[in-house]
Every structure is written in C-alpha cells, then in structure tokens.
Amino acid sequence: MIAKIITGSGVKGLLQYLTSKKNEVLTTNHILPNLSLNETVSEFKTIRDLNKRSKKPVLHIVLSFPNYDNVSAQKMTLITEHFLKDFGAQENMYIAIRHFKESNPHVHCVVNRIGNNGLLLSDSFSHIRAKTICRKLENIYDLHKVSSIKGVNANIAVDQLRELIDLMLIEAQNLDHFTLLMHNNNYQVLKGRGISFIEKSKGIKIKGSSLGRDYSLSNIEKRIQNSKKVSKNKPLSIKKL
Numbered sequence: 001m002i003a004k005i006i007t008g009s010g011v012k013g014l015l016q017y018l019t020s021k022k023n024e025v026l027t028t029n030h031i032l033p034n035l036s037l038n039e040t041v042s043e044f045k046t047i048r049d050l051n052k053r054s055k056k057p058v059l060h061i062v063l064s065f066p067n068y069d070n071v072s073a074q075k076m077t078l079i080t081e082h083f084l085k086d087f088g089a090q091e092n093m094y095i096a097i098r099h100f101k102e103s104n105p106h107v108h109c110v111v112n113r114i115g116n117n118g119l120l121l122s123d124s125f126s127h128i129r130a131k132t133i134c135r136k137l138e139n140i141y142d143l144h145k146v147s148s149i150k151g152v153n154a155n156i157a158v159d160q161l162r163e164l165i166d167l168m169l170i171e172a173q174n175l176d177h178f179t180l181l182m183h184n185n186n187y188q189v190l191k192g193r194g195i196s197f198i199e200k201s202k203g204i205k206i207k208g209s210s211l212g213r214d215y216s217l218s219n220i221e222k223r224i225q226n227s228k229k230v231s232k233n234k235p236l237s238i239k240k241l
Contacts, residue, residue, distance in 0.1 A: 003130035
C-alpha cells in the first residue's frame with residue numbers, strides 16, 4: 001500500500017478530473033451523498049470560507065494497492081476510513097473516489113483541510129506520517145508490504161506519476177506554472193527537445209514519452225491549452241455496501 005499526499009487550492013477541477021474516469025464513490029464524511037458536482041464543490045467552499053487565510057485548503061490523498069491483493073470495495077472503504085482517521089481527518093469533510101485500473105487499484109481522498117470549527121488540518125510531515133500509517137494498515141488488513149517489493153513499488157510510482165501530471169495539468173496556467181506545481185510535489189521537470197521528470201528524493205528519471213503519448217512535451221503543452229471539460233451536474237453516487 002502506498003500513499004501519495006498532495007495539497008492544493010482548488011476542488012472543482014480536481015473533482016471534474018476524478019469523475020471523468022470510471023469511478024465509484026466509496027465513502028463521504030460531513031457531506032450529503034448523491035450531490036451534483038457543483039453542489040459538492042459548493043459544500044466544500046462553504047466550509048472553506050470559515051478560514052480564508054489558508055492558500056491550500058484541499059488535501060488530496062491517493063491510496064494505491066498491488067493488484068494481487070484483490071482489495072474489495074468494502075475492504076478498500078474500511079482501509080480508507082481507517083487511514084483518514086489515523087491521519088487526523090475523521091472530523092473533516094471528505095469524499096473518497098475509487099478508480100478502476102487493473103495494474104494499480106487506488107482510491108482518491110479529497111479532504112477539506114478546513115474543519116467545521118474553522119481550524120486547519122495539519123499537513124506537517126505528511127509523507128512520513130502516511131508511510132507509518134500504511135505500514136500499520138498493511139498488518140491490520142493483511143496486505144502485502146509494497147515498500148519492500150521494488151518492482152511493484154516502481155510500477156505504482158509510474159502510475160502515480162501519470163496521475164500526478166494529469167492533476168497538475170488541471171491547475172497549470174502555462175508550462176512554467178506546471179513545472180512549479182510538479183516541483184512542489186517532489187518532481188523536477190527537465191525540458192529540452194522532450195520532457196523528463198526526476199523524483200527528487202530518489203533521483204529516479206522518467207522520460208515523458210515513456211509514460212505514453214499524452215505525456216510528451218508537445219502533448220503536455222496542448223493539454224494545458226485545451227483542458228478537458230466534464231459535465232458540471234454529474235451526480236456523485238455512493239455505493240451501498
């Protein structure tokens with residue numbers, strides 16, 4: 001199990017992206033089920049307005065699992081809620097959206113860092129805390145220890161890089177802004193005739209072209225200019241377990 005932590009400023013583009021793919025809402029907290037996308041965004045903004053000083057009020061947590069763990073929707077829901085509780089977000093508004101991908105089953109947790117009391121959920125040492133929680137939950141829920149399996153860890157890391165790029169392209173105003181956003185999420189971007197990404201903590205370099213055609217330099221520039229539009233009134237249905 002691997003956790004990726006991202007803090008951001010906007011929730012609308014994030015939810016548009018997450019619901020543009022085959023998805024299933026596993027669980028929510030302090031937010032009504034079956035709201036439209038616009039209604040969900042409005043609920044997040046209402047609570048966010050309780051503390052307008054925060055420039056990054058949205059916490060986005062991606063929990064990924066090896067495909068051979070065969071984590072059911074019910075088990076993934078339990079693990080997600082347990083993770084968020086241990087992270088200290090049990091009293092915050094959140095929505096957890098499962099994405100279906102055979103090579104990398106994962107769930108996106110969109111958390112409002114502003115609580116109902118106006119206080120800000122801390123993201124200090126978030127990556128260290130997340131790793132500790134993952135190791136704990138692997139034991140509790142009988143999951144493989146992904147951190148000790150280099151091949152699996154690398155495969156998940158590549159999938160997470162693709163998804164991180166997709167998410168940063170939602171917010172990016174131009175290529176320089178995209179580079180800054182990636183830098184803030186632990187990736188150095190190298191631009192020349194092509195584009196490459198270096199994971200700063202481990203020094204792993206991955207060419208954009210090796211991630212797929214959508215991640216070449218020319219296509220990234222096109223995607224910044226032509227961001228995908230998704231229906232604003234798409235319902236976010238809760239799965240009944």
